[in-house]
Amino acid sequence: MTTDSIKVLELKGITKTFGSIIANKDVNLDLYKGEILSILGENGSGKTTAMNIISGIYTQEEGSIYMNGEQVSIKSPHDALSLGIGMVHQHFKLVDIFTAAENVLVGLSKKDYKNIINKNGEGNKSFNVKEAAKCIKDMCDKYGFELDPNKKVYNMTVSEKQTLEIIKALYRNADILILDEPTAVLTPQETAHLFNVIKNMKNDGKSIVIITHKLNEVMEISDRVAIFRKGRHISTVETSKTNIKELTDMMVGEKVDLEIERSEPKNVEDRLFVNNISVKNDDGRVAVKNVSFTAKSGEILGIAGISGSGQKELLEAIQGLRPIDSGEVILRNPKENKPATFFHKTLRRIKELAAQGAFHDPDGNPINFKGMKNKEITEMVNEGKVLFNEDEIVPLKGKNPLQIRELGIRLSFVPEDRLGMGLVGSMNLIDNMMLRSYRHGHWIFLDRERPKKLTQKIIEELNIVTPSASTNVSKLSGGNVQKVLVGREIALAPKVFMAAYPVRGLDINSSYLIYNLLEKQKCDGIAVIYVGEDLDVLLALCDRVMVLCDGEVSGIVNAREVTKDQIGEMMTRHGEVQ
Ligand SMILES: Nc1ncnc2c1ncn2[C@@H]1O[C@H](COP(=O)(O)OP(=O)(O)OP(=O)(O)O)[C@@H](O)[C@H]1O
Numbered sequence: 001m002t003t004d005s006i007k008v009l010e011l012k013g014i015t016k017t018f019g020s021i022i023a024n025k026d027v028n029l030d031l032y033k034g035e036i037l038s039i040l041g042e043n044g045s046g047k048t049t050a051m052n053i054i055s056g057i058y059t060q061e062e063g064s065i066y067m068n069g070e071q072v073s074i075k076s077p078h079d080a081l082s083l084g085i086g087m088v089h090q091h092f093k094l095v096d097i098f099t100a101a102e103n104v105l106v107g108l109s110k111k112d113y114k115n116i117i118n119k120n121g122e123g124n125k126s127f128n129v130k131e132a133a134k135c136i137k138d139m140c141d142k143y144g145f146e147l148d149p150n151k152k153v154y155n156m157t158v159s160e161k162q163t164l165e166i167i168k169a170l171y172r173n174a175d176i177l178i179l180d181e182p183t184a185v186l187t188p189q190e191t192a193h194l195f196n197v198i199k200n201m202k203n204d205g206k207s208i209v210i211i212t213h214k215l216n217e218v219m220e221i222s223d224r225v226a227i228f229r230k231g232r233h234i235s236t237v238e239t240s241k242t243n244i245k246e247l248t249d250m251m252v253g254e255k256v257d258l259e260i261e262r263s264e265p266k267n268v269e270d271r272l273f274v275n276n277i278s279v280k281n282d283d284g285r286v287a288v289k290n291v292s293f294t295a296k297s298g299e300i301l302g303i304a305g306i307s308g309s310g311q312k313e314l315l316e317a318i319q320g321l322r323p324i325d326s327g328e329v330i331l332r333n334p335k336e337n338k339p340a341t342f343f344h345k346t347l348r349r350i351k352e353l354a355a356q357g358a359f360h361d362p363d364g365n366p367i368n369f370k371g372m373k374n375k376e377i378t379e380m381v382n383e384g385k386v387l388f389n390e391d392e393i394v395p396l397k398g399k400n401p402l403q404i405r406e407l408g409i410r411l412s413f414v415p416e417d418r419l420g421m422g423l424v425g426s427m428n429l430i431d432n433m434m435l436r437s438y439r440h441g442h443w444i445f446l447d448r449e450r451p452k453k454l455t456q457k458i459i460e461e462l463n464i465v466t467p468s469a470s471t472n473v474s475k476l477s478g479g480n481v482q483k484v485l486v487g488r489e490i491a492l493a494p495k496v497f498m499a500a501y502p503v504r505g506l507d508i509n510s511s512y513l514i515y516n517l518l519e520k521q522k523c524d525g526i527a528v529i530y531v532g533e534d535l536d537v538l539l540a541l542c543d544r545v546m547v548l549c550d551g552e553v554s555g556i557v558n559a560r561e562v563t564k565d566q567i568g569e570m571m572t573r574h575g576e577v578q
């Protein structure tokens with residue numbers, strides 16, 4: 001606890017259910033003036049729900065809320081705001097075509113505005129954009145935000161949008177600020193900046209609640225940590241008196257083993273060749289410059305780099321979602337048991353090749369035609385009994401994403417906005433599964449058994465918390481939505497599997513589930529490409545790591561030999577160093 005230990009907010013016995021799901025059960029929680037409280041808990045443990053109750057989005061069925069010792073009734077976001085509670089959600093609620101200043105004013109009635117300025121004792125302020133812009137500027141100076149009040153939201157980075165959401169809450173005089181996984185979408189630099197701002201707000205007497213799955217952030221920023229497990233508030237501890245291991249055990253309710261078992265690569269074959277490709281980003285700027293690498297079956301290739309160094313554009317280009325300006329991408333697709341024909345080879349050539357051991361019979365035994373007459377050989381060939389294995393060389397450039405997917409190249413990109421990509425919130429899990437997997441043929445609408453089974457399998461393998469496979473995705477907690485997204489792609493047994501930020505927003509247990517799943521893919525002979533943020537994980541999980549800096553490869557290194565410092569240095573160094 002900090003400063004003068006005034007309890008600004010207190011939850012007593014809060015319970016909230018959604019049908020048969022108990023999202024919060026008898027939650028007691030307090031928040032003091034001028035403190036930073038972290039909320040920690042596995043995916044689906046009720047963190048967001050509890051905060052949504054405080055900010056008036058949901059109403060509890062049981063229990064009460066007190067502010068500064070007095071019971072309050074919070075029935076709408078409007079009520080929460082007038083009590084000085086502001087929340088920044090994972091999905092921003094901004095108007096794209098408006099500027100920052102315009103967004104600050106959106107939704108305020110004349111009466112709200114009067115209340116705001118009265119509270120500030122600034123009765124002469126007029127309700128206009130210019131005034132709001134000035135106010136934003138003042139807040140930037142005061143707390144250390146960086147935001148141009150006249151910038152339109154559609155031109156803003158994710159971090160700027162988040163800043164605007166915070167400023168919007170502060171403009172409404174929020175004394176309690178709730179941030180739901182604010183760092184899940186930020187680069188390490190942006191996170192450091194946000195933490196500075198948060199500390200400044202704390203010093204100004206504000207109380208901040210921050211939900212995060214990143215334990216090192218909890219240790220770094222918070223005064224106290226509240227732990228949720230299965231809808232209950234388990235305990236609140238002082239950060240300085242605990243450690244990561246203890247927090248993890250409390251969160252999970254049992255001892256957890258955080259080990260990635262990395263196997264030695266087996267049956268390694270070159271699978272995907274990326275040769276000197278250059279790709280532009282949405283603004284037409286070159287985001288990937290002359291990148292070359294080979295992804296191999298039976299191996300995990302990690303891609304490290306500061307977020308925004310071209311990772312997204314590179315993977316999208318491979319998947320056919322973005323044009324390749326120069327260079328090529330080639331898949332070496334192993335094809336077994338192709339029959340030899342006279343259309344391609346003469347009898348003489350076929351005999352020569354047989355002597356070199358190129359052919360086998362349908363049982364897999366070698367054929368050498370020894371002692372056989374030409375007529376007999378010809379018959380055997382014509383009957384399709386002379387077989388050989390040959391890799392198909394397939395250039396991917398110019399193919400559309402669907403064609404590329406059908407060749408077995410699958411991308412799971414966990415975006416900043418999880419519901420924005422690849423999942424339809426208003427559809428249930430099975431339908432979302434069918435969206436991707438069952439495009440072929442007419443039975444897409446007839447046979448629901450296969451997708452149902454697949455969905456069931458993913459729910460079990462990834463421990464997805466959902467009442468059933470027919471629950472709408474929008475009702476799942478953030479992390480569970482994401483497990484659906486990743487599980488769907490993995491379930492399709494690809495040849496090349498590209499996973500970008502698959503553990504964004506996942507709790508620690510689920511993250512290890514995903515790492516172990518990627519390891520399993522590798523053992524099954526799939527070429528895995530993993531784009532991650534956590535260097536410790538990259539080094540423990542991958543076999544090789546390619547480091548990108550500003551769209552260029554600064555090196556491809558052996559993950560078993562390189563150090564974190566070396567990778568860190570390569571992340572900011574231009575040009576190849578090998
Ligand atoms: N609108 C809703 N309708 C039905 N169920 C819901 C709704 N919102 C949340 N739930 C359920 O309540 C439980 C708690 O969800 P909540 O979003 O609070 O979890 P969380 O701790 O924030 O998880 P995460 O870390 O994954 O974001 C989950 O089982 C979730 O599926």
Ligand SMILES: [Mg+2]
Nearest residue numbers: 047048477478
């Ligand atoms: Mg949540």
